[in-house]
Amino acid sequence: MLARSCLRPTSSTALLKTAVRNSTRRAATSSTTTSNAASPRNLNIAGTVSTLAAVGSIAWYYQQYGFGFSPVHAMTPSEEGLHAPKYPWAHEAWLSTFDHQGLRRGFQVYREVCASCHSLSRVSWRTLVAVSHTADEVKAMAEEIEYDDEPNDQGEINKRTGKLSDYIPSPYPNEEAARAANQGALPPDLSLIVKARHGGCDYIFALLTGYPDEPPAGVQLSEGLNFNPYFPGTGIAMARVLYDGLVEYDDGTPATTSQMAKDVVEFLNWAAEPEMDQRKKMGMKVIIISTVLTGLSIWVKRYKWAPIKARKLVYNPPK
DSSP, rough: OOOHHHHHHHHHHHHHHHHHHHHHHHHHHHHHHHHHHHHHHHHHHHHHHHHHHHHHHHHHHHHHHOOOOOOOOOOOOGGSSSSOOOOOGGGGGGGOOOOOHHHHHHHHHHTTTGGOOOOOOOOOOGGGBBTOOOHHHHHHHHHHEEEEEEETSOOOEEEEEEOOTSSOOOOOSSSHHHHHHHTTTOOOOOOOOOOTTTHHHHHHHHHHOOOOOOOTTTTOOOOOOOEESTTTTSEEEOOOOTTTTSSOOOOOOOOOOHHHHHHHHHHHHHOOOTHHHHHHHHHHHHHHHHHHEEEEHHHHHHHHHHHHOOOOOOOOOOE
8 A cells, every 4th residue: 555655646747747748849849830930931021121122222323323224424414514305216216226218318417517527437338338328329429539548669648439448538637637627626526426425316406406596695605606505514616507408308308407407316326326226136035035034944943843842741749
C-alpha cells in the first residue's frame, strides 16, 4: 500500500510534465507556422516598396539631368530668349516619317535663301538621292559647282566638277571671310542646328517667323542687330530673310513665310538626323520582340515554378 501511494504522485508528475512539454511544442510549432506565413508577405511588401522607390528615383534623376525622358540641350532655358511654342510636327510621331515633298521644298529654300550665308558642310550630295531628289537631279546640281582636285606635277590645284560623293560647299572659304562679310558675326553651320538649339524645330521655326515689323517701344539695339524675341538677348545679326512669294515651288505650293519656314526646318531636321526612319523601324522591332520574349519568360517561369509553389508542406510533430 505504501509503494502504491508513493508511485501515484510520481506518475501524476510525469503526466503533468509530458502535457506541459507537448503544449510548449505545439505553441512553438504554431508560432513558427505563423511567422513563416507572415514572412513571405513582409518580404513581398518590402520588395514592392524598394522597387517602386528605385524606379521613382531613376525617373527623377533622368528628368532632372536629361539623359532619358527630356532631351539634352546645348543651352539652358534661362539662357534662351522667349520660349518657342510647341508645334505639331508630323515627323515626331512614333510611326510617322518625313514629308519627302516637304524635304524637297526645304532644300530649295536652303539653296535659294540660306546657302548665301550658312553652310551645310556635313551633308553630302549623295544623301539627297531617293530622299528629296533623284540621282540625276542631284548629280546635275553637284556638277554646277567646281571643287579642288589633286595638285598636278607643278603643285597647282586644278578644278573639277562636283560628284555625288562631294559635300555641299560652304559659301565662304574660311571663318575670317564669313565674319568679314557679316559685320563680324559668324553664320552657324546648319548641318546639326536642330540638335544644337534648345527647342529644336520649334525654336528655329519661331525664330524665322518671329521678326516683327518694328521693334517694341523702348527696345534699344546695337548697330547692325535686328530684334527677334526668340533669340537670346533679342538682338540678332541675321535680318528677316523669308517673305511671301520669295521662292517658287515646283509643285505649286504657295510660298508663304510660314510654309517656307516649315519646309526648311523639316529639311534641317532631316540633315541633323537622316537615320530617323531606320531608328524608328528598329525601335518597333525591339518593342515587338521584347514583348514576345517577356510573355514567354512569364509563361516559362509560371510553368517551371507551379509545382514548387503549389506544393503543400505538412508538419507532423513527434508523438
